Amino acid sequence: MTTLEKVAHLKGVMEGMEYDTTTKEGKLLSLLVDIVGGLAEEVEEIEDDLDTLFDFADELDEDLGDVEADLYGDDYDDDYDDYDDDDFDDDEEIEDCDIAE
Numbered sequence: 001m002t003t004l005e006k007v008a009h010l011k012g013v014m015e016g017m018e019y020d021t022t023t024k025e026g027k028l029l030s031l032l033v034d035i036v037g038g039l040a041e042e043v044e045e046i047e048d049d050l051d052t053l054f055d056f057a058d059e060l061d062e063d064l065g066d067v068e069a070d071l072y073g074d075d076y077d078d079d080y081d082d083y084d085d086d087d088f089d090d091d092e093e094i095e096d097c098d099i100a101e
Helices: 003-016 024-072 075-081
Strands: none
Touching: 003 024
16 A cells, blocks of 8 residues: 555545534644645655656666677676676775875
C-alpha cells in the first residue's frame, strides 16, 4: 500500500467515524491529514523524478560504454578489468615525490 493509499484510507476512516471537524480537535486532525496527504503526493513526485533520473543515468552509462568501445576498441574493457580496486589505496601516503614548492 502506497503512502497516498494510506492517506486516502485515513481520510475514509475519519469520515466513517463521523469525526466532527468543527471542533478544535477535529480541525487540527483534518489539517494534519491534509498536510500528510500533500507530503505523500510530493514524495511520490520525487520518487517518479528519481526513477527518471536513474533511467537517464543508465542510458548515459550505456552510451558512454559505446563511445569507449569506439575509441579504445574491444581491448579497453579487458585492460580495465586487469585493475582491482584493492590495487589503489587512498589512505597510502605518497613518498619520495619531487614537487617544487
